[in-house]
Amino acid sequence: MIGGDVTDPEPGRDWAAFQYEIYLNGMTGAVPRLPADPTRLEELAEARLGPGPVGYVAGSAGNGSTERANRAALDRHRIVPRMLRDVRRRDLSVELFGARLPAPLALAPIGVLSIMHPEAECAAARAAAAQGVPFILSSASSTPMERVAEAMGDGERWFQLYWGKDREVTRSFLDRARACGFTVLVVTLDTPLLAWRPRDLDQAYLPFLRGVGTANYFTDPAFQAGLAKPVHEDRDAAVLHFVRMFGDPGKTWQDLAFLREHWDGPIVLKGVLHPDDARRAQEAGMDGVVVSNHGGRQVGGSIGAADALPGVVAAVGDRLAVLFDSGVRTGDDVFKALALGARAVLLGRPYAYGLGLDGQPGVEHVIRALLAEFELTLALSGHTDAAGLTPEALG
Numbered sequence: 126m127i128g129g130d131v132t133d134p135e136p137g138r139d140w141a142a143f144q145y146e147i148y149l150n151g152m153t154g155a156v157p158r159l160p161a162d163p164t165r166l167e168e169l170a171e172a173r174l175g176p177g178p179v180g181y182v183a184g185s186a187g188n189g190s191t192e193r194a195n196r197a198a199l200d201r202h203r204i205v206p207r208m209l210r211d212v213r214r215r216d217l218s219v220e221l222f223g224a225r226l227p228a229p230l231a232l233a234p235i236g237v238l239s240i241m242h243p244e245a246e247c248a249a250a251r252a253a254a255a256q257g258v259p260f261i262l263s264s265a266s267s268t269p270m271e272r273v274a275e276a277m278g279d280g281e282r283w284f285q286l287y288w289g290k291d292r293e294v295t296r297s298f299l300d301r302a303r304a305c306g307f308t309v310l311v312v313t314l315d316t317p318l319l320a321w322r323p324r325d326l327d328q329a330y331l332p333f334l335r336g337v338g339t340a341n342y343f344t345d346p347a348f349q350a351g352l353a354k355p356v357h358e359d360r361d362a363a364v365l366h367f368v369r370m371f372g373d374p375g376k377t378w379q380d381l382a383f384l385r386e387h388w389d390g391p392i393v394l395k396g397v398l399h400p401d402d403a404r405r406a407q408e409a410g411m412d413g414v415v416v417s418n419h420g421g422r423q424v425g426g427s428i429g430a431a432d433a434l435p436g437v438v439a440a441v442g443d444r445l446a447v448l449f450d451s452g453v454r455t456g457d458d459v460f461k462a463l464a465l466g467a468r469a470v471l472l473g474r475p476y477a478y479g480l481g482l483d484g485q486p487g488v489e490h491v492i493r494a495l496l497a498e499f500e501l502t503l504a505l506s507g508h509t510d511a512a513g514l515t516p517e518a519l520g
């Protein structure tokens with residue numbers, strides 16, 4: 126039986142070595158805990174956790190056409206591999222907001238993760254930290270940000286803000302996030318209201334109404350100040366207050382000045398799909414945008430996110446960091462997004478399924494599999510630097 130390293134790895138950087146780890150473990154009879162094909166995760170998670178929680182994660186706005194458009198847009202772009210280009214040394218690292226990341230990947234903000242696993246955000250954040258990938262903590266996490274920050278040690282952490290109606294709560298969230306060592310603020314623009322989501326409506330499954338995803342709010346002094354009675358005395362009233370204030374359909378571009386004033390670090394606007402909105406982000410002093418349609422969960426019939434990416438990159442790519450999510454499932458999706466001009470991608474639903482199936486190791490498996498496949502795709506297509514990909518790599 127072969128033992129030891131078979132891939133000449135540089136420790137901690139050779140993502141592709143995961144491929145041989147799986148083969149070699151399998152040869153000793155160890156059954157892989159999760160499949161290598163990420164598209165099987167949803168089905169396995171549903172079998173394990175049932176239709177409510179997995180339906181919430183998998184569900185979309187309207188009839189799901191935006192989610193399908195996300196896949197179609199990525200599938201339409203094709204890689205044109207080049208040969209004989211010496212791809213022994215590969216560099217997946219990228220520079221983002223003054224930090225060097227080992228790979229062009231962060232975990233997308235996903236709220237309410239306790240519906241998938243009891244260790245919820247703490248397990249996902251630890252997995253991200255162990256793999257050197259930034260973890261973006263949702264405002265609607267099921268664990269208070271202080272506990273998640275403590276669980277993940279010195280791992281790179283960004284904070285996603287749901288920019289609600291109460292300024293004092295926003296100010297307090299920013300203060301708490303800063304104190305917890307979150308470096309980048311990700312402001313989600315596409316969720317001022319919750320979309321029409323038929324699957325959740327038919328199952329009457331909305332985590333907040335069950336008190337999940339409210340932990341940052343219920344532990345917040347500014348939020349508590351808006352309640353007639355303490356949370357433990359009237360939980361239903363606290364949930365209703367949360368539902369009423371977490372989104373704000375009244376916000377406009379002018380309001381960004383408040384965030385710029387109260388957050389010193391980089392600010393990234395998530396949910397930008399139009400080049401003019403990207404230009405407005407730049408004019409408002411923002412540092413980056415995430416081209417995203419929230420995984421098709423907000424606007425049915427929307428443009429596929431990868432179809433929106435080239436226009437946004439052309440508008441602001443030389444001045445702002447353009448990130449991408451919505452539909453990323455495989456290593457070749459990461460390759461395509463980078464070739465279209467994204468600096469990094471955010472991974473969404475697949476890591477939530479990995480969490481549901483196997484907690485922290487499940488999330489680590491999903492991250493490693495994605496990056497192994499990306500590194501192999503990069504090399505087999507004749508490229509060595511993630512940061513150097515351009516549209517020329519595509520047909």
Ligand SMILES: Cc1cc2nc3c(=O)[nH]c(=O)nc-3n(C[C@H](O)[C@H](O)[C@H](O)COP(=O)(O)O)c2cc1C
Nearest residue numbers: 182233234235236263313419420451452453473474
């Ligand atoms: C269950 C679930 C909860 C989410 N919660 C948030 C959230 O709290 N904040 C946010 O900005 N985006 C949230 N998102 C959107 C993700 O950050 C990301 O944009 C989306 O999952 C990308 O689509 P994909 O998972 O299909 O690739 C959520 C997505 C899912 C599936």
Ligand SMILES: CC(C)CC(=O)C(=O)O
Nearest residue numbers: 236265316319338419422
């Ligand atoms: C509406 C949110 C608070 C959670 C979310 O972003 C989502 O479910 O897509």
